[in-house]
Structures are given as C-alpha cells and as structure tokens.
Amino acid sequence: MEATVGTHSRRRAAAIFVVLLGGGALWWLGGDGSGVAAGNGSSSATILSGEMQTTSANDPRLASAHRFEDGGWIYVHLEGDPATIGFQHGYLLGPDIEDGFAAVSAGMMHESQRDWAFFRKAAHEMLWPKIDAEYQQELQGIVEGLHARTGSKLDVDDIVAMNAFEELPDYYVPWYNKQQNVAHAPNLKSPGNCSAFVATGSWTKDGKIVMAHNNWTNYANGERWRIVFDIAPKTGHRILMDGFPGVIASDDDFGINSDGLMVTETTITQFEGWDPDGKAEFVRARKALQYAGSIDEYTEIMLDGNNGGYANDWLLGDSKTGEIAQLELGLKAYKLWRTKDGSFAGSNWARDPKVIKADAPQFEPNNLETSPNARRVRWDALLKENKGKIDVNLAEKMLGDHVDSYHQKPQSNERTLCGHVDSSPRGVDVWGWTPYFPGGAVQAKATDSSMTKEMKMVARAGHPCGEDFLAKPFLTAHPEYSWQEPYLRDMKAGPWTEFHSGETAASQK
Numbered sequence: 380m381e382a383t384v385g386t387h388s389r390r391r392a393a394a395i396f397v398v399l400l401g402g403g404a405l406w407w408l409g410g411d412g413s414g415v416a417a418g419n420g421s422s423s424a425t426i427l428s429g430e431m432q433t434t435s436a437n438d439p440r441l442a443s444a445h446r447f448e449d450g451g452w453i454y455v456h457l458e459g460d461p462a463t464i465g466f467q468h469g470y471l472l473g474p475d476i477e478d479g480f481a482a483v484s485a486g487m488m489h490e491s492q493r494d495w496a497f498f499r500k501a502a503h504e505m506l507w508p509k510i511d512a513e514y515q516q517e518l519q520g521i522v523e524g525l526h527a528r529t530g531s532k533l534d535v536d537d538i539v540a541m542n543a544f545e546e547l548p549d550y551y552v553p554w555y556n557k558q559q560n561v562a563h564a565p566n567l568k569s570p571g572n573c574s575a576f577v578a579t580g581s582w583t584k585d586g587k588i589v590m591a592h593n594n595w596t597n598y599a600n601g602e603r604w605r606i607v608f609d610i611a612p613k614t615g616h617r618i619l620m621d622g623f624p625g626v627i628a629s630d631d632d633f634g635i636n637s638d639g640l641m642v643t644e645t646t647i648t649q650f651e652g653w654d655p656d657g658k659a660e661f662v663r664a665r666k667a668l669q670y671a672g673s674i675d676e677y678t679e680i681m682l683d684g685n686n687g688g689y690a691n692d693w694l695l696g697d698s699k700t701g702e703i704a705q706l707e708l709g710l711k712a713y714k715l716w717r718t719k720d721g722s723f724a725g726s727n728w729a730r731d732p733k734v735i736k737a738d739a740p741q742f743e744p745n746n747l748e749t750s751p752n753a754r755r756v757r758w759d760a761l762l763k764e765n766k767g768k769i770d771v772n773l774a775e776k777m778l779g780d781h782v783d784s785y786h787q788k789p790q791s792n793e794r795t796l797c798g799h800v801d802s803s804p805r806g807v808d809v810w811g812w813t814p815y816f817p818g819g820a821v822q823a824k825a826t827d828s829s830m831t832k833e834m835k836m837v838a839r840a841g842h843p844c845g846e847d848f849l850a851k852p853f854l855t856a857h858p859e860y861s862w863q864e865p866y867l868r869d870m871k872a873g874p875w876t877e878f879h880s881g882e883t884a885a886s887q888k
C-alpha cells in the first residue's frame with residue numbers, strides 16, 4: 380500500500396537539490412536494512428526547509444496550526460480533520476521527525492538484529508489494515524506534511540513502523556522469533572518505562588486528583604521526547620499531551636482531555652505476548668485519550684483489539700468525579716482497580732497475581748533489588764509520608780527523588796524514582812539494560828484536577844531532578860555504547876514549565 384502523497388514539480392526539484400548536496404542529507408538508504416542514520420545531515424536539511432517554507436508555508440492547511448519552543452519543549456497546536464492534523468504535524472515537526480526517525484530506527488534495528496525492511500513489512504501487512512480510517516488519514520497526512528517541509532523520502536510504512544517503536548521490537552519480535560523458532564535470536568525483553576502516580580481524596584492537599592509521571596527510556600530517544608501536543612480534532616475531545624515527533628500517541632503516555640480525563644501509565648516488566656490480529660497499541664492509546672470521557676470508556680477502548688503491545692499499568696483520573704483507577708492491561712488477563720480515596724503508583728511492576736501468572740510469568744514481585752520493586756517500595760513510603768499534602772509542587776519533587784530503597788540511602792541509580800542507569804554498574808537486567816546503560820528518567824510531567832479543567836500541565840525536559848546528562852564524557856568512559864554516538868546527545872534539564880491548550884492567540888477560541 381503506497382502512501383498517497385501529493386507532490387508537485389517544485390517540491391520534487393527541491394528534493395533532488397538536496398540529494399545533489401551530498402550524503403549528509405541522505406541518511407536514509409532505503410528498505411534493504413542497510414539504512415543507517417548519519418545523524419548530522421542537518422545543514423542540508425536546513426537549506427531545504429528554508430526552500431520549502433517559501434513554497435508551502437502558505438498552504439491553507441497550516442492556517443490554524445502553530446509551533447513555539449519553551450523550557451526545552453517544542454509546543455505544537457494542531458487543529459482540524461485527521462488529514463489536516465497529520466499534515467500540520469508533519470510540516471511543523473518535519474526536521475524533528477527525520478531526526479527522531481534516525482535515532483529510533485537505529486535503536487530498533489540494533490536491539491532486534493532485524494533490518495528496517497522487517498519493520499516496514501510488519502507495519503504494512505500486520506498493523507496498517509487494522510488502523511482506524513481516521514488515524515490512517517492522520518498518518519498519511521504526517522507523511523505529506525513531512526514531504527512538503529523537508530523533501531524526506533520516508534513513506535507511510537516508515538512512519539507507521541516508527542509509531543510502533545515501543546511495541547514492534549520488544550513485543551512483536553520476541554513473539555515472532557518464538558513462533559518461527561529463530562536460531563540465535565536476541566534475548567529481547569519488554570521495556571521498563573516510567574515512574575508515576577495518581578492520588579485523590581484524603582491523599583491530596585485539595586482532595587482532588589493529582590497525577591504525575593516521569594518517562595524512562597534510553598537517552599537517545601528520550602532527549603527527543605520533548606514535544607507538547609495541543610490537538611483540537613474535528614471529532615472527539617481536545618487533547619494536551621507530551622509526545623515524540625511523528626508519533627500520533629503520547630507513547631510515554633501523559634495526557635489530559637477536554638472531558639476531564641487524566642491519563643498516564645508505566646509498563647509491565649517481563650511481559651510476554653502478542654496478538655498479530657490485534658490493533659496497534661499506539662492507535663488504541665491515542666483513540667482512548669481522544670474519545671474517552673470516563674474510566675469505563677477508556678478501559679473499553681483499550682481492550683478493543685488489545686494486541687498485547689506495550690502492555691501497561693494505566694493510571695487514570697476522572698476530574699469530573701474525583702475517581703482514579705489502575706488498569707493493569709495484560710493480554711490474557713487484566714484487572715481494574717478504582718477508588719475515590721486513595722493512590723495508585725506505577726514503576727513497571729505488575730500487581731494482579733492472575734496477570735503476573737498469565738502475562739509476565741518471569742516477573743518476581745518479591746525481589747526488592749530490582750528497579751521496578753525498589754521503586755515500588757519508595758513510592759509506597761513517599762506517598763504515605765505525604766498523605767494529605769500531595770499537590771503538583773510536591774509531585775515535581777517526588778519525580779526527581781533519589782532515594783535507593785534497597786540500599787536505604789540517597790544515590791541516583793536504576794532504583795531511584797528519577798532514574799540514572801548510566802551511573803549503575805548493575806544496569807537493569809530484567810529489561811535487558813546492560814551495566815551503565817545510557818537510559819533512565821528523561822523528562823517529567825504533572826497536573827491536577829483544577830489544572831485539567833483549564834487544560835494545563837507542567838513539564839520538565841531532561842532528568843526531573845535537574846541534572847544534565849553529557850554525551851561525550853559518557854561515551855569516553857563507556858565505549859561499549861559507541862554505536863549510539865551518532866544519535867546520543869547531551870540531555871540538559873530545563874525548568875518546570877507550564878503549558879496549556881491554545882497557548883498563543885493564534886489558536887484561541
């Protein structure tokens with residue numbers, strides 16, 4: 380299935396112009412698996428985007444969209460029908476999408492030992508036919524906007540595979556390798572992304588909901604995970620969420636909608652399973668944030684076509700009722716807890732014995748040495764200690780917490796809520812993160828019921844504690860990660876910054 384991409388002669392001429400400029404911009408070499416990112420083609424790309432802006436910036440589809448940067452974040456406002464939202468996304472974030480694609484695709488190929496053609500095929504044959512028409516149009520729109528902005532060679536299969544970067548390499552590939560009895564398959568493990576909590580009732584300062592989340596991922600991807608999406612879709616609710624360039628869901632998952640729903644999650648460690656007939660997780664997650672107005676509706680959308688990809692413990696809040704919930708979404712089993720007076724925390728552990736048995740059989744809930752369980756102990760202590768005082772201000776501090784509950788002392792490592800695995804000689808074996816793996820908490824967000832009513836959140840780019848990660852000294856000390864050199868950049872912490880829907884006059888209604 381080819382993307383229906385409108386090209387006109389000037390656009391094509393500009394694309395050829397870039398090719399002639401040299402190899403710098405030609406970091407993508409096609410679907411034969413030899414595609415590797417050079418990571419430094421930006422000078423040519425900049426020339427191109429200048430060219431394209433003069434030809435496409437007047438496109439009427441861009442009239443209601445805008446972009447600005449603040450606090451280390453890139454804020455984009457997208458508005459309209461699905462194809463228009465996609466075009467705006469692709470155009471406003473064009474260079475960021477190419478840059479993000481280079482880092483993400485290199486990581487997917489390296490880890491899975493599969494070429495890019497494998498992921499394109501999975502996207503095209505397995506995922507695409509089950510994507511709702513609305514999101515197919517949005518994804519095609521992203522490709523069209525991207526082409527208009529940068530002349531990129533990426534097509535819709537590339538963009539769909541990138542959208543599935545959390546579910547294809549760590550969920551689909553291990554399942555596929557097992558099915559096909561692949562010899563010498565890499566030992567792939569589902570990721571452990573994030574520390575989060577949601578609290579309500581007597582636990583919070585104002586008795587309403589507080590929700591907070593920091594995103595754990597490798598630093599190469601995480602440093603690029605700094606988009607604030609303000610989406611006003613033609614149908615469904617308005618959305619404010621963080622996200623990754625080119626991806627239609629938040630994907631580390633922190634978002635609120637105009638019907639008062641608050642959503643975040645952390646992944647289930649050592650989850651195993653995949654349903655090739657299911658719907659991509661990134662599609663269900665986006666759809667649920669756009670269309671659900673209640674905990675029940677959210678659960679229903681996530682369960683519809685559950686493919687087991689990127690299996691999470693979803694932490695939800697309904698600011699209209701003050702109720703919070705935890706949806707532990709396995710593939711063979713799931714469980715929903717809900718309360719109007721309590722707190723739910725997440726740090727990549729599964730909680731329900733049935734889910735553990737059916738979907739994460741290797742997970743050891745009682746091994747307090749591991750990152751998920753050590754952080755679980757810390758969340759329990761920290762939330763209890765602060766019961767009745769929890770607000771967004773305190774949540775910001777908790778997200779930057781550096782207490783290692785296993786060693787009972789402050790030191791930032793893989794066991795702290797603000798993760799710094801690059802400083803850990805242990806790494807995180809249960810996720811396949813080797814010693815000193817350059818990963819951990821890469822950014823953080825928080826909001827509460829009152830802020831949600833006004834479509835507001837706070838966000839901090841970089842480590843939530845405020846420390847910087849510097850790539851060069853790290854790579855010098857750990858040459859075993861030198862393959863990441865083209866993509867791994869400094870990750871400087873920004874200030875906590877408030878964002879709200881319709882942040883500039885141009886899009887306010």
Ligand SMILES: [Zn+2]
Pocket residue numbers: 779780781791797798799842843844845846
């Ligand atoms: Zn930290």
